[in-house]
Amino acid sequence: KTGNVLFCTLMITRGCESFTSIPKVARSRALHSSLWMAPDDSSVEEDESATNVLGTSLRSCCTDVGGTGIGTGFYRNGYCTTGEQDLGRHTVCCQVTDEFLAFSASVGNDLSTPVPAYAFPGLKGGDIWCLCAQRWAQAYDAGKAPKIFLQASHEKTLDYAPLEVLRKFAIDGDEADRRLDDLNEQRERLNKLL
Numbered sequence: 001k002t003g004n005v006l007f008c009t010l011m012i013t014r015g016c017e018s019f020t021s022i023p024k025v026a027r028s029r030a031l032h033s034s035l036w037m038a039p040d041d042s043s044v045e046e047d048e049s050a051t052n053v054l055g056t057s058l059r060s061c062c063t064d065v066g067g068t069g070i071g072t073g074f075y076r077n078g079y080c081t082t083g084e085q086d087l088g089r090h091t092v093c094c095q096v097t098d099e100f101l102a103f104s105a106s107v108g109n110d111l112s113t114p115v116p117a118y119a120f121p122g123l124k125g126g127d128i129w130c131l132c133a134q135r136w137a138q139a140y141d142a143g144k145a146p147k148i149f150l151q152a153s154h155e156k157t158l159d160y161a162p163l164e165v166l167r168k169f170a171i172d173g174d175e176a177d178r179r180l181d182d183l184n185e186q187r188e189r190l191n192k193l194l
Helices: 024-032 098-106 133-141 155-159 163-168 173-193
Strands: 046-051 057-059 090-095 128-132
Touching (some): 090 133, 098 133, 128 133, 155 163
Antiparallel strands (some): 090 128
């Protein structure tokens, strides 16, 4: 029963679509990862090649979901990065709640059941996961959206929800505001120099 329903984290408006496999390299990394870093921790690793919703380097979301050793994200590397293969846009780093998981299951996307074949540990309230942006927007519209980590949510999330809305759900909102203030100050200084 877990077959095609499994990764309806690849949720698309017209319904649930699944992919056949997670790239072998990503599966290997996910299964051998043992490090977890909180997204709002200043020691968090950053992916310089990807940008978050604030326009800064994307931070790691979670590399050890629920203590399973499995990283989150479409590529299971702990980042909410996306690419051509990621039709569902797993770009929102969120902390799921039981209420959200029940909502997700009610619309055909059971995120609570583990599916080892896809390196999916199954989620429980409190777990941190890279959620499909469209699923987050759907949950927001239904009043069930989970809280998010702005600095670990990929910029593609902005195709589904504006920063002003995302900010209202931010766990790392104060830190994100400070980071934006610092960037604006730097921009002002540069403008004065030019």
